[in-house]
Amino acid sequence: MSKITKSSTAEYFAKNLQQVGFSSPLKAVLTTLKEGVDNSLDACEQAGILPDLEIEVTKVGTGSTKNTDLVKIVVEDNGPGIDPDDLAKVFGEYLASSKFGRGQCTRGQQGIGISAATTWAQMTNGRGVTVTSKTKGMRKALKAQIDVDIKSNHGLVRSKETIEWNKPHGTRVEFAMDGRIQLNGDGGLLTYIEGTVLVNPHLTINYKLAENDWVKIERVSNQSPDVPEATLPHPHTFKLGEFITHATLYGKVSVSKFLRSGFSRVSDQALQEMVKKHGLPKGLLDKALTGLSEDDYKKIFQAVQNTDLMAPSTRSVLTVGEESLSKSIQRLGETDFFAVVTRKPRICDFKPVVVEVALARFTSRNQDADSPVQLLRFANRVPLQFDKSGCAITWAIESVNWKSYGVQQPKDSLPLGPYVFAVSVTSPFIKFKNASKETIDASEELVQEIRLALIQAGQKLSRHIKREFKEADLERKLAHIEQFGPILVEKLAQLTGANEARRKKAEEGLKKILGRDSKDAIAELEEAEQRLAKQKAREARKSGEDDGGGGEDTVIYHGQVEDSAEAAGGTKKTTEKTTAKKAPPPPPPKSTVKGTEKTTGKKA
Amino acid sequence: MAGGLIRVRELKIDIPKEAKNLAERMLKDLENSKRPYLEAVKTSLDNSFYNSKVGYLTPGDKVVRTELNVSSVQKLARVVFMLEIMLRNLGIGAVNTKRELYYMCKGLIKGNARYKPLDFEDQNESDSIIDFIGDMMKVYREELNCFANDRGGQTYSNQLIVQETMPDGDRATVDLSTLGTAPFMPKNRPQSLKLKAKKKIDFALVIESEGTANTLHTMGFTKRNNCILIGAQGVPSNGVRGWCKLIQEELSVPMYFFGDLDAYTMQNIFRTLKAGSAASLIRNADFSAPDVKFLGVLPEDVKKYDLPHYKVKESDPAEARALKKARDVLENDPFFSDKKNKGLADILRWLIKEKVRCEQQAYFSVDPNDPIKTEKIILEKIKRGSYV
Numbered sequence: 001m002s003k004i005t006k007s008s009t010a011e012y013f014a015k016n017l018q019q020v021g022f023s024s025p026l027k028a029v030l031t032t033l034k035e036g037v038d039n040s041l042d043a044c045e046q047a048g049i050l051p052d053l054e055i056e057v058t059k060v061g062t063g064s065t066k067n068t069d070l071v072k073i074v075v076e077d078n079g080p081g082i083d084p085d086d087l088a089k090v091f092g093e094y095l096a097s098s099k100f101g102r103g104q105c106t107r108g109q110q111g112i113g114i115s116a117a118t119t120w121a122q123m124t125n126g127r128g129v130t131v132t133s134k135t136k137g138m139r140k141a142l143k144a145q146i147d148v149d150i151k152s153n154h155g156l157v158r159s160k161e162t163i164e165w166n167k168p169h170g171t172r173v174e175f176a177m178d179g180r181i182q183l184n185g186d187g188g189l190l191t192y193i194e195g196t197v198l199v200n201p202h203l204t205i206n207y208k209l210a211e212n213d214w215v216k217i218e219r220v221s222n223q224s225p226d227v228p229e230a231t232l233p234h235p236h237t238f239k240l241g242e243f244i245t246h247a248t249l250y251g252k253v254s255v256s257k258f259l260r261s262g263f264s265r266v267s268d269q270a271l272q273e274m275v276k277k278h279g280l281p282k283g284l285l286d287k288a289l290t291g292l293s294e295d296d297y298k299k300i301f302q303a304v305q306n307t308d309l310m311a312p313s314t315r316s317v318l319t320v321g322e323e324s325l326s327k328s329i330q331r332l333g334e335t336d337f338f339a340v341v342t343r344k345p346r347i348c349d350f351k352p353v354v355v356e357v358a359l360a361r362f363t364s365r366n367q368d369a370d371s372p373v374q375l376l377r378f379a380n381r382v383p384l385q386f387d388k389s390g391c392a393i394t395w396a397i398e399s400v401n402w403k404s405y406g407v408q409q410p411k412d413s414l415p416l417g418p419y420v421f422a423v424s425v426t427s428p429f430i431k432f433k434n435a436s437k438e439t440i441d442a443s444e445e446l447v448q449e450i451r452l453a454l455i456q457a458g459q460k461l462s463r464h465i466k467r468e469f470k471e472a473d474l475e476r477k478l479a480h481i482e483q484f485g486p487i488l489v490e491k492l493a494q495l496t497g498a499n500e501a502r503r504k505k506a507e508e509g510l511k512k513i514l515g516r517d518s519k520d521a522i523a524e525l526e527e528a529e530q531r532l533a534k535q536k537a538r539e540a541r542k543s544g545e546d547d548g549g550g551g552e553d554t555v556i557y558h559g560q561v562e563d564s565a566e567a568a569g570g571t572k573k574t575t576e577k578t579t580a581k582k583a584p585p586p587p588p589p590k591s592t593v594k595g596t597e598k599t600t601g602k603k604a
Numbered sequence: 605m606a607g608g609l610i611r612v613r614e615l616k617i618d619i620p621k622e623a624k625n626l627a628e629r630m631l632k633d634l635e636n637s638k639r640p641y642l643e644a645v646k647t648s649l650d651n652s653f654y655n656s657k658v659g660y661l662t663p664g665d666k667v668v669r670t671e672l673n674v675s676s677v678q679k680l681a682r683v684v685f686m687l688e689i690m691l692r693n694l695g696i697g698a699v700n701t702k703r704e705l706y707y708m709c710k711g712l713i714k715g716n717a718r719y720k721p722l723d724f725e726d727q728n729e730s731d732s733i734i735d736f737i738g739d740m741m742k743v744y745r746e747e748l749n750c751f752a753n754d755r756g757g758q759t760y761s762n763q764l765i766v767q768e769t770m771p772d773g774d775r776a777t778v779d780l781s782t783l784g785t786a787p788f789m790p791k792n793r794p795q796s797l798k799l800k801a802k803k804k805i806d807f808a809l810v811i812e813s814e815g816t817a818n819t820l821h822t823m824g825f826t827k828r829n830n831c832i833l834i835g836a837q838g839v840p841s842n843g844v845r846g847w848c849k850l851i852q853e854e855l856s857v858p859m860y861f862f863g864d865l866d867a868y869t870m871q872n873i874f875r876t877l878k879a880g881s882a883a884s885l886i887r888n889a890d891f892s893a894p895d896v897k898f899l900g901v902l903p904e905d906v907k908k909y910d911l912p913h914y915k916v917k918e919s920d921p922a923e924a925r926a927l928k929k930a931r932d933v934l935e936n937d938p939f940f941s942d943k944k945n946k947g948l949a950d951i952l953r954w955l956i957k958e959k960v961r962c963e964q965q966a967y968f969s970v971d972p973n974d975p976i977k978t979e980k981i982i983l984e985k986i987k988r989g990s991y992v
Contacts (some may be wrong), residue, residue, distance in 0.1 A: 477674040480674050480675070481677065483721035484677040484681040484721055484722070485677060486718070487681045487684075487718065487721070488672075488677060488681040488684060489631075489634065491684040491685055492630055492631045492634070493631065495623065495624060495627035495684065496624060496627045496628045498631055502631065502635060505635045506631050506634035506635045507634075508637075509633075509634040509635050509636060509637040509638070510634050510672075512637045513634075513637060513638075513639055513672060513673075514673075514677065517673050517674040518674065521674070
């Protein structure tokens with residue numbers, strides 16, 4: 001029999017870097033950048049600092065492996081800095097995290113990403129990461145190279161030095177690794193930066209990618225998001241194994257104490273119910289955790305699962321907010337129009353979740369009308385850029401009937417057109433399909449919640465599209481009258497052998513009839529415009545005075561969450577609207593009718 | 605020659621006169637600033653009726669009314685434009701196919717900038733205008749001197765003699781036994797033909813696949829049997845339907861249909877041959893063969909002859925559509941809900957339940973050592989009365 005050996009966590013990850021986002025040279029660069037930025041933003045938020053980030057991704061030479069370049073990736077922030085004693089842990093040790101399992105809506109969760117980036121740099125270029133860090137209390141900054149000791153899963157600090165740094169505090173990480181730079185497309189660096197900019201309105205970023213010039217994007221919000229306090233997990237989200245592992249963290253306490261302090265929503269009343277209704281022996285509740293057998297655990301676990309518990313609190317989730325999203329979206333380019341929706345926090349699969357959606361049509365981006373919309377997915381404000389087909393967000397988008405909002409859509413696919421669809425899911429317990437956090441697992445409840453947010457945003461968008469459609473319809477109708485009317489009369493006159501006088505009279509009659517039709521079309525257009533104006537006014541009222549920037553064509557939406565509160569009402573609303581549309585339109589103002597008569601007469 | 609070349613039936617109306625009246629009414633409406641309208645028979649299943657004594661689908665009272673408005677002005681202009689060409693054809697006794705009319709219109713439209721908006725993007729658009737005119741005036745397309753392109757109806761027989769009256773009045777006689785392995789085709793105006801039999805003809809057999817009809821003929825089927833063998837070539841065209849009707853009426857021979865055992869064959873091919881279709885409601889009287897029997901492939905044949913068959917792939921969109929349609933016709937098609945056709949509806953039900961299909965060519969595999977096994981089975985089935 002071969003000898004059984006034990007390997008360290010670092011060894012495992014070093015051999016399986018593809019599992020954490022390092023499956024190709026392209027992904028390696030993106031993942032490293034992502035991990036650097038995530039850590040910076042999380043740190044800034046936790047310290048209540050408005051983040052100023054400087055990013056540089058450039059090619060500096062040829063890579064050691066085939067078909068790769070040596071790429072330098074720098075992320076510098078104005079965050080609180082890292083305590084010198086923690087540097088080795090943060091960058092050189094796997095699963096060393098301040099956020100693991102804490103139940104907070106932070107970007108990073110496990111403590112794998114940045115150590116994996118260090119490993120990749122070390123494996124492809126022989127050096128780990130160079131970190132410069134300065135905390136508030138330090139006069140000089142500490143600069144060091146940190147490697148991963150793969151055998152022992154420990155960070156090794158090399159060539160440590162103190163340097164002058166004109167920042168009061170902050171961190172700068174610098175990697176040199178084999179990789180390839182891709183700017184655009186689903187997995188592109190620019191796409192990543194755009195996404196990050198969109199969902200972080202409080203971020204100022206200055207970046208240089210490849211040979212391009214430095215670009216600076218200023219923050220549009222001066223409020224650092226308030227990351228809610230950590231929340232305890234809800235017992236209904238646990239499996240038996242997890243439950244037992246969770247118990248080991250609590251040592252020698254009684255079962256009842258463990259249940260009450262280790263989970264949210266387990267009350268004394270719930271404990272009583274477990275005993276009375278679900279057959280949990282009362283003695284077991286007082287027993288110490290250390291004295292429990294596997295069978296005991298199973299009994300307790302089953303009783304907990306069978307007991308009705310209050311849904312978890314939604315206070316632990318954080319939102320970007322409609323107002324901030326509205327401003328932030330303008331940073332991506334000039335919009336034609338857009339709609340944003342922030343849903344109220346909901347419980348999906350016993351986990352609090354907030355879904356936010358921004359749909360926009362940009363005038364300054366060259367997107368094809370026949371190609372699918374550009375989809376930006378976010379989980380805890382981190383852009384997800386790979387494997388979109390399996391993601392809950394994609395499923396939800398595909399399940400919505402976009403045609404009813406005037407957006408083209410092939411069956412069961414993403415809609416088409418020059419739109420950007422940004423969907424953000426925030427939750428302290430997001431379930432990903434893999435460790436590289438590229439896809440949100442699609443549970444029925446979550447897909448439904450995202451779907452409702454999309455439907456609301458779609459309804460807002462449809463007001464604009466409908467107005468455009470009515471305009472085009474009027475044009476088409478006027479053109480029809482002009483083109484076909486005379487042919488119809490001419491041919492009828494020929495078939496009947498009618499004289500010129502009859503032909504003229506018929507032409508007059510035709511003009512009258514079709515003139516009536518075009519009046520109707522004008523009335524419909526006006527009705528659509530009025531509806532849109534009402535919506536604009538309503539939203540302007542709600543958002544207050546501070547967004548006077550929206551010009552004639554740029555409409556800023558700040559629709560209230562409340563107006564979507566009737567969750568399932570989304571579809572119903574549409575039907576009502578459609579019915580309303582079919583009702584005879586109100587008579588158009590006199591002046592317009594006159595104008596049309598003139599136009600029609602002249603054209604026909 | 606004016607008045608048409610072929611009389612499909614005794615027509616009670618004078619088409620040019622009717623058309624002129626219609627145009628007159630429309631013009632008058634326009635003069636009075638009233639919306640002119642056109643009405644046509646609604647050609648859909650919900651306006652189809654079936655009576656087994658009549659034997660084909662007949663139209664109900666529903667009409668489609670197209671009233672002039674900004675959206676329909678294009679259609680009305682196109683109808684009047686096409687009507688003028690068709691009336692001219694009728695006036696001089698000229699005949700054109702649908703495709704020819706499409707290209708004629710294109711030429712006229714492109715040649716005159718004012719007509720440009722009428723332009724057809726493809727033939728479907730002009731075909732639907734032609735069909736609408738027929739439905740509107742309740743006349744056959746053929747009575748407007750317009751024919752579809754030929755398809756199907758390849759016929760083989762050693763007994764059949766066909767006499768055709770040519771447009772100039774001359775007569776042509778075709779003895780089908782002299783054609784070797786080549787087929788006779790009735791083209792799309794079978795009504796201009798007269799039929800005679802050299803010897804008593806025992807039966808006529810319509811085969812779904814033209815290739816199979818030719819194979820049977822080549823292997824001597826028509827030599828050994830006093831029969832008429834016809835290839836339908838898929839869904840029977842007007843020509844094939846009119847031809848089968850003519851054979852039935854003139855020779856009064858029993859007629860059988862032999863095709864695949866699947867939902868598509870039953871509801872699209874056989875139903876159309878026997879009772880016409882909803883799309884051609886006003887023509888079914890002269891374009892269907894109500895006495896034709898479904899010889900097979902029958903569900904019982906699959907078992908009896910151990911015919912190779914296979915499961916329908918429901919992931920295949922065409923198959924899924926056919927099955928869905930089968931469920932639909934059982935509910936809504938008056939032909940399948942008629943008691944007289946219970947046997948045929950039962951086959952559809954069996955197909956929906958079993959989700960299998962069996963091709964007509966499966967008979968060739970029954971006995972690999974016997975080249976004429978298919979013929980033997982067909983004859984045996986006719987003799988036994990194994991048909992629906």
